[in-house]
Amino acid sequence: MAQTPVIPEPQPASATPRNNDGLEVLETREWMDSLDYVLSRGGPVRAGRLLQQLSLHACRVAGVNLPFTATTPYQNTISVRQQAPFPGSQDMERRIKSLVRWNAMAMVVRANKEESGIGGHISTFASAATLYEVAFNHFLHARTENGDRDIVYYQGHAAPGMYSRAFLEGRLPKEKLENFRRELKAGGGLSSYPHPWLMPDFWEFPTVSMGLGPIQSIYHARFIKYLENRGLKTSTGGKVWAFLGDGEMDEPESLGSITLASREKLDNLMWVINCNLQRLDGPVRGNGKIIQELEAIFRGAGWNVIKVIWGCDWDSLFQNDRDGLLVKRLGEITDGQYQKFFVESGAYFRQNLFGSDPRLLRIVEHLSDDQLSRLRLGGHDPIKVHAAYKSAMEHTGAPTVVLAKTIKGYGLGEAGEGKNITHQQKKLNDDELRMFRSRFGIPLSDEDLHGAPFYRPADDSPEIQYMQERRKQLGGYMPERKVRSKPIRGVSESHFEEFYKGTEGREVSTTMVFVRMLAKLLRDPEVGKLIVPIIPDEARTFGMEALFRQVGIYSSVGQLYEPVDMDTLLYYKEAKDGQILEEGITEAGSISSFIAAGTAYSNHGINTIPFFIYYSMFGFQRIGDLIWAAADMRTRGFLLGGTAGRTTLAGEGLQHQDGHSHVLALPVPNLVAYDPAFAFEIAIIIQDGIRRMYVDQESIFYYLTVGNEPLPMPAMPEGDGVREGILKGMYRFKPSSITTTKTDAKLQAQLLGSGAIMFEVLKSQQILEQYGVAADVWSVTSYKELYRNANDCERWNMLHPGETPRVAYVTQQLKDTEGVLVAASDYMKVLPESIAQWMPRPLLSLGTDGFGRSEGRASLRDFFEVDAKHIVLATLHALAREKKIGIEIVQKAIKELGINPEKENPAIS
Secondary structure (H helix, E strand, O other): OOOOOOOOOOOOHHHOOHHHHHHHHHHHHHHHHHHHHHHHHHHHHHHHHHHHHHHHHHHHHHOOOOOOOOOOOOOOOOOOOOOOOOOOOHHHHHHHHHHHHHHHHHHHHHHHHHOOOOOOOOHHHHHHHHHHHHHHHHOOOOOOOOOOOOEEEOOHHHHHHHHHHHHHOOOOOHHHHHOEOOOOOOOOOEOOOOOOOOOOOOOOOOOOOOOHHHHHHHHHHHHHHHHHHOOOOOOOOOOEEEEEEOHHHHOHHHHOOHHHHHHOOOOOEEEEEEEOOEOOOOEOOOOOOHHHHHHHHHHHOOOEEEEEOEOHHHHHHHHOOOOOHHHHHHHHOOHHHHHHHHHOOHHHHHHHHHOOOHHHHHHOOOOOHHHHHOOOEHHHOHHHHHHHHHHHHHOOOOOEEEEEEOOOOOOOHHHOOOOOOHHHOOOOOHHHHHHHHHHHOOOOOHHHOOOOOOOOOOOOOHHHHHHHHHHHHOOOOOOOOOOOOOOOOOOOHHHOHHHHOOOOOOEEOHHHHHHHHHHHHHOOOOOHHHEEEEEOOOOOOOOOOHHHHHHOEEOOOOOOOOOOOOOOOOOOOEEOOOOEEEOOOOHHHHHHHHHHHHOHHHHOOOOOEEEEEEEHHHOHHHHHHHHHHHHHOOOOOEEEEEOOOOOOOOOOOOOOOOOOHHHHHOOOOOEEEEOOOOHHHHHHHHHHHHHHHHHOOOOOEEEEEOOOOOEEOOOOOOOOHHHHHHHHOEEEEEOOOOOOOOOOOOOEEEEEEOHHHHHHHHHHHHHHHHOOOEEEEEEEOOHHHHHHHHHHHHHHHHHOOOOOOOOOHHHHHHOOOOOEEEEEOOOOOHHHHOOHHHOOOOEEEEOOOOOOOOOOHHHHHHHOOOOHHHHHHHHHHHHHHOOOOOHHHHHHHHHHHOOOOOOOOOOOO
């Protein structure tokens, strides 16, 4: 019978006799030799399994707890043996890369010679040139054999490199490069960073170091899977690439959603982080190691991590490092010290890195100081970069991040290579240009250098021919933006007709009106499948749970559990082909999905129609940068601010109550914003929005605010001008019931209401009749549209003084009216005041300036002075100001209406 082995109790380190040191070294060598044998016979996969089994055995049997580490040694992830062979001509690609480098540098230098301070960035692309060129020559597909393509988010500060390559490809003329950052020059120029609005045939995604590219790339990759699982797109292997900077990783948007990528197994996503160790003012992690920090973060999040730290020049050094001393030493040095190494001599490098141990000095004794100073980092070695990309392309089941170590300003030499000033480098003198020219072999004479001329070989040169052939093999040029979709046929009027009739006294909220409308659109045989409902964990708040059953919630794996509410009609139903994107508590992630869906017409040739509904307070205030990016990208779709207005969200208080989103919507040029009060207004707006965006293909998107207060929805008034007025911004909804003429009516008023406060305006109309005031009620659906139209007329009139002046729409609507003008809304007073100058008489505005409160609706409206009684008071005050009534009437009304004239000002209380 076999005996059970006796496992000795683990001894503390202090109990190990000193005379065992030699034995320990021998045991260690035997284990290392055994591992080498397994590696040679079974390969790294078998060795990995063995080490894992040993670890589990030690833990289970002897209670050995290995120290936790989320990082691997400070060396390349891909060993020399695993390294894929480089498929192209290294010499040719080096020459092409040098040309791209030169023209990118010349573009910035020339621009700043012509106009000092125009700006630009040399150093970012200088550090990332190899990362881009290997991708352009071997990986980035403009179109695959199956018709798909790669989606690429370029690092914004590297834009000169993309322009330079397009110039060499013959896509951008020299004049455009000469006008870099001078877009208003004759013939046009090039935008500073990637901006699709300004260059709609070139750029697809606005980026720069704000974290917008990282989070968008994640949700875009997930949206591609969504399209594939719903059968709207065939899976053909396209990848989403994002080229990012290590400093950008400090933005919360950069790392905030990386677990979604691993949870969804987005193996169609690949990040390339250019770890040049430097941000604007200094090191990214002077006292730490950013590559190791990022490796721990991404490995912990479930990503496939590939480190590209050292170039081929280091391979022999590691092979001769039998005891791992070099790897250990490299892992001890901080990034701040590495930057020092990059700018000092080879002698300094030898003494301060290798001089810590005689055995390390022996490893490099065959190299001169000059050779030491020229040891390449992994991010500058095309062989190492290619191997990393190829491995990433073949990885399945998880997203991949490549952490590539580079030198910021690589190639700038004394002008700024690796220095803290490098990010701000804009100019080079003649000596620096000469050094750059010589280092990269640009065929320009010394006499030609002063003006930093652009250089492009002839079309039949080997370099240009090689570039063109590589891009031909990869399906075409990049970056390039094309609108790939065709217009849809439109939406049937029948979907909206029921909302024109009102609710016949039944009370519903405008949110429920929208949900009902959305449910009908989802059933449409043409556009139903194209609609993408997006919700950040508020579906039940907005009464959308009925859609769970109707179209399901998207999940890449379906539903692997039985939901707790399975027995109810409206249970939480997840499905692989589900249509709702229920994003959880992430407005930034939700808007990123909105952008992916709203740009699918261009990126994928699919006219998806996103409806993103959220707490309106958590829109423009919280994710304004991403909304601005959506505008830049020519995104289409509907943003819906739910529970909108400062006084509609009973009980929630300061952080949730929105009284300014429409003010914040004003700056977004291509955003059409509406604050509808009635069901028929919402129907008209959505119907027209679909037409404008998806039939007429306008580069606009919409913001609608909807409330949660149940109210009786009226029928749409008759009249030819109602539909036009809804869309243009205002119309007369309800004339006064007092019969008036210009001769017999002394007390008249025009009351402007919108959104949640419209019903308070209608109440005030009735109360004012008791004071003998004939008040007409106007529904203002969009102050922004009125503001835009009025300013457009103003500008045209200024530029055409000899022609018949154009009249603003708001002026046209009010020109034949009589009486004082009073506007009330659930938003800041500045919103209606934005159009006051185009009104025929002075405007008195009521709004909700100030912080919100936790209260009921009636109390909130009284507090903010926008309820019916305050609208009545404002109207009487305006009449008294016009000498139409005596001041005693106003005083009497204050008492009768129960208004406290000494209450605190809500705007500052």
